[in-house]
Amino acid sequence: MSDRLRGKMPEKGWKELPIRGLIIEPGNSVNYETGSWRALRPIINLEKCPHCMFCWLFCPDGSIIVKNSQVTGVDLRYCKGCGICAVECPRQVITMVEEAEVAKETNVW
Amino acid sequence: MSGNRLKGELKALEGDNAVAEAMRQINPDVVAAYPITPQTEIVMTFSEFVANGLVDTEFLAVESEHAALSACIGAALAGARALTATCGPGLALMWEMLWIASSWRLPIIMNVVNRAFSSPLNILCSHDDAMGSRDAGWIQLYAESQQEAYDNTLQAVRIAEHPDILLPVMCCLDGFVLGHTLEPVEVLPDEVVKEWAGTYNPCYSLLDIDHPVTYGAADFTDYYFEHKRPQWEAMERAPKVILDIGEEFGKVTGRYYHLVDSYRLDDADVAVVVLGATSGAVRVAVDRLRKNGIKAGMLKLRCFRPFPAQQVVQALQGKKAVAILERVAFFGAEASPVFLEVATAFYLRGVSTKLINYTYGLGGRDTVPGQICGVFQDLIDITQTGKTEPIFRYLGLRDF
């Protein structure tokens, strides 16, 4: 298996692993960043965002960042770029942009 | 196995009822079971205990054996002491789950009232079921008597839950031969069993809401091997624990248990290896032959998994010829499973005792001491001619 698929977790010997094939760190998939799958990036025009939460509700990946009941952006570490948020936004304030186009403008999230 | 003084009450019990009695006294958190002949009596009797409030176990009368073991697995993952029982086809239906129970190191106790596999349909005893699942990662104990079936169930709880082990235990008793016949069984006082069984202290319970764990994540090439490795480790530790607990049980009851049991074996020239209820017939045969001056002896395997290779070799080395009796219809190998284990153990330790293998008693056919005497006669012939062929033989078959 490739290093990329192995993710960040170090390879442990059998004596170092918990019994029963257990994973004892809940939700540690946050260390596995699926954002690399993305071809299209959602850009939210936050000024026009009605904060209806539909994008948050319909995101399969829980990648819409919400603070104090306000949408504040997209967590690009996980967003796979499906585009559902853009279709379901009632005000159409989310646009899907080719990753290649935005790659130059770094880390805007 | 008889004790020097009685610690409990003598009751006339069928094997199934003796097991149910042990289960009542253990009063497990959860029992999930499905009735199947000849195990049915266990489930029926336990149901009565539930109905009469003699236990406060959560009893799940499930819709199949697969569901029975699946539910026990769920219960054990949630930190419960879980017991079930089955036989033959029911065990076959559970097959997939046997491996999951042992991989998860769940101390589930399952009595298997041995029954033959179809076809043709047969509800009587063969060891096809337990022997077929011998490599599934369960500890396997075989009972010679109703008393042993009761005692094994009590010991199994402690063996399975021992922190060094954490493996499921299969307690086997011959269908009908033990399961449905009455014998006196010394039943310990309830409070003695309660203290003996203690409380199960689980780790990583699914009900520990504040520390959520993930059970059953998929593994591929990178971790599967490492996750399997500890099962060997647990199996390797098991003999010592089984012996310790057998010793401790002896101190409580006067009945001491080991991995193997010998009968008039020390000075024997020829010996029979057997497991389960047929040991009784072999004892009678040995006594008869001894009266005629023939040095016959028996080695009974109480524990088949883990296989006590060291103890078997120690008990049998120096014998002139040994016959291994097996109640299985398995096909394609040179001989049946116990024979292969014994032969391997001998070979690896440079012992070259002559070995032959009998398959006997299939589908509940009686095997009587006279037939066992015939086996010993075959062994004596071998000591004289040196000729073991055929290695694989049929005992009690109309061979024409």
Added chain:
Amino acid sequence: MVVEAKTRINLREISNKEDKLAPGHRLCLGCAEGIVVRQVLHAIDYPVVVCSPTGCLEICTGLFPYTAWRVPWVHSAFENAASTIAGVEAAYRALKRRGKIEDRVIKFVVFAGDGATYDIGLQWLSGALERGHTFLYICLNNEAYMNTGIQRSSATLKWTWTTTTPVGKVIPGKKESRKDMTAIIAAHNIPYVAQAAPHAWRDLMTKVRKAIAVDGPSFINILCPCVRGWRYNSKDTIAISKLAADTCVWPLYEVDHGIWRLNYKPSPQRPLTDWFLSQGRFSHLVAPDNANLVIELQQCIDQEWAKLEKLCQCFAD
């Protein structure tokens, strides 16, 4: 007794809570299962233990050394999620009664695919429902075995293309009609049974709240559009979900303590051809040669709908 959801669902309020399904899972982009699981778990205000049988959700959320689950979760095998959770629930009752665990409310939820529910796990599910364990069984119904590569299940609509019902020169897709699983479950006379779909999120989440509140088993069959298996663009998952309700392919209804209630009536009902046009798995049905199949299927859907309306009239509040 009909259970009412405690409170109206307020998205802004809920959205401040942490997801019980963490990101970093490997469901396909646009997968409805991620959406549905999030909606379901956000609707439940109790601690939960989750069980998933083998399937897309299982393999994509628990792949050692990573788990997306922030709640206790177990995957045992393909067919036995209902028995597994029954064992957990029985242990919960036993250990609580015996004072071995803290006396607190814990809810038990299964997320299973249609293969695990309609086909291989039906016996286990039926047994657990009949025994009356208190658990919520969610069927994530994407109408085929998607995890193994789009093979037909008994949830697959007639004449659908799958990899085991390919559209050949002689046979145009799956020959058999789908099974009415929700009605089969309702026939167990358990307290709460429903069908839902993720576009109707308020309906879905309200149903979850009703289901989780009952004493005894509950079941919700939730349509989960599948980008890969249904052959559509990932952005359209929710739109496809709505279309299913509007074409009456997937009626939204509930059987609440024996009362049948239609939760959505499309007005107007859209023709089935719209459903077929929206997905590649039906592309053969759009061909003129297969017009008769479309007519047959439309009749089928209309009959199912008529039957459902009748049930809702007969067994109304």
